[in-house]
Amino acid sequence: MTTYTDKGPKPESGRFVSFDHVTFWVGNAKQAASYYCTRMGFESLAYKGLETGSRKTAAHVVRQNKIIYVFESMLEPFQPEDFGQHLLKHGDAAKDVAFEVVDLDAIFKRAVERGAVVVNEPYEETDENGTVRMASVKTYGDTTHTFVDRSNYKGVFLPGFKILQDKDPLLTKLPEVGLQAIDHLVGNQPNDSMISAAEWYEKNLMFHRFWSVDDSQIHTEFSSLRSIVVTNYEETIKMPINEPANGKRKSQIQEYCDYNGGAGVQHIAMRTNDIITSIINLKARGMKFLEIPATYYKNLRNQLKNSKVEVKENLDEIQRLHILVDFDDNGYLLQIFTKPMQDRPTLFLEVIQRNNHQGFGAGNFKSLFEAIEADQANRGNL
Numbered sequence: 282m283t284t285y286t287d288k289g290p291k292p293e294s295g296r297f298v299s300f301d302h303v304t305f306w307v308g309n310a311k312q313a314a315s316y317y318c319t320r321m322g323f324e325s326l327a328y329k330g331l332e333t334g335s336r337k338t339a340a341h342v343v344r345q346n347k348i349i350y351v352f353e354s355m356l357e358p359f360q361p362e363d364f365g366q367h368l369l370k371h372g373d374a375a376k377d378v379a380f381e382v383v384d385l386d387a388i389f390k391r392a393v394e395r396g397a398v399v400v401n402e403p404y405e406e407t408d409e410n411g412t413v414r415m416a417s418v419k420t421y422g423d424t425t426h427t428f429v430d431r432s433n434y435k436g437v438f439l440p441g442f443k444i445l446q447d448k449d450p451l452l453t454k455l456p457e458v459g460l461q462a463i464d465h466l467v468g469n470q471p472n473d474s475m476i477s478a479a480e481w482y483e484k485n486l487m488f489h490r491f492w493s494v495d496d497s498q499i500h501t502e503f504s505s506l507r508s509i510v511v512t513n514y515e516e517t518i519k520m521p522i523n524e525p526a527n528g529k530r531k532s533q534i535q536e537y538c539d540y541n542g543g544a545g546v547q548h549i550a551m552r553t554n555d556i557i558t559s560i561i562n563l564k565a566r567g568m569k570f571l572e573i574p575a576t577y578y579k580n581l582r583n584q585l586k587n588s589k590v591e592v593k594e595n596l597d598e599i600q601r602l603h604i605l606v607d608f609d610d611n612g613y614l615l616q617i618f619t620k621p622m623q624d625r626p627t628l629f630l631e632v633i634q635r636n637n638h639q640g641f642g643a644g645n646f647k648s649l650f651e652a653i654e655a656d657q658a659n660r661g662n663l
């Protein structure tokens with residue numbers, strides 16, 4: 282793998298703060314939101330729909346600490362038209378990744394001057410808590426980015442939403458998961474599209490390369506991938522961009538593109554401060570994760586003996602829970618991947634804990650791929 286130290290010039294104006302929220306376009310937002318609450322530990326935050334004057338779509342907003350997901354559905358056939366087409370083509374999928382920004386006009390103007398395609402010109406929405414300004418541009422596939430300036434807003438989400446106070450009684454009986462924030466969000470690209478997708482961020486948003494791997498570094502007997510991580514100047518938003526690479530069999534990235542109908546969001550990694558408790562409690566809630574063979578942990582124990590780093594967590598517990606470990610001399614990360622979140626083998630989620638390690642688990646890619654390939658073979662797609 283390669284890490285980069287050159288951040289490029291600091292943008293003269295405009296600043297990306299963090300991931301703000303992710304919007305999923307789904308067939309049944311009410312049920313999708315409920316699934317993320319019961320299985321993944323989110324709680325209802327806000328709602329819009331016919332009762333609140335939203336005539337075309339309904340949206341259920343869920344939150345866990347700083348992570349906000351919006352599940353949105355059409356209320357009438359093909360209203361709006363592009364929503365219907367998106368749903369037909371991609372199934373339930375991430376549609377928009379919103380970033381909180383400072384100086385939205387500067388960021389939007391620069392992106393558009395440099396070639397970003399406009400989805401929504403800057404607009405504002407107001408309620409009793411103040412005003413939020415937003416604008417959107419198109420990125421890979423049918424995915425969009427919304428820039429959100431909430432500097433003049435005190436509300437908990439966005440104007441136009443009713444804040445929910447009532448708690449789902451089922452959730453009070455379930456153990457807390459403790460996911461804190463989005464760590465990184467990954468986009469899969471079809472063949473030979475990774476570099477142009479990464480350059481889109483470098484050129485239009487003034488992001489820079491943070492980390493990359495190529496297929497000579499990451500491959501299994503059957504398949505491989507290339508990945509470039511792009512990030513904003515302050516390195517608070519990390520966006521790995523993947524593409525398939527040739528192997529004996531079909532790459533998992535190609536499988537994603539086939540089922541998604543082109544490029545899209547492959548996985549969202551969420552950070553926890555205590556992955557052991559998070560995973561024990563996610564499993565108690567019925568979440569299913571990729572399973573890692575015992576040989577991985579045998580190798581890991583041997584490699585750790587020769588390393589300067591000390592993993593504080595109990596390795597037997599890590600193995601029992603199928604958590605992966607990647608490390609160097611200075612630190613380590615712990616990570617685990619869910620099975621796909623819908624019937625299509627497209628979007629999945631990651632839970633990650635970082636202990637002074639800023640990588641993306643390259644040391645685990647081989648084992649991870651082998652685990653994914655076992656599932657791919659089960660689906661008849663390897």
Ligand SMILES: [Fe+2]
Pocket residue numbers: 465467548550631641
């Ligand atoms: Fe990841």
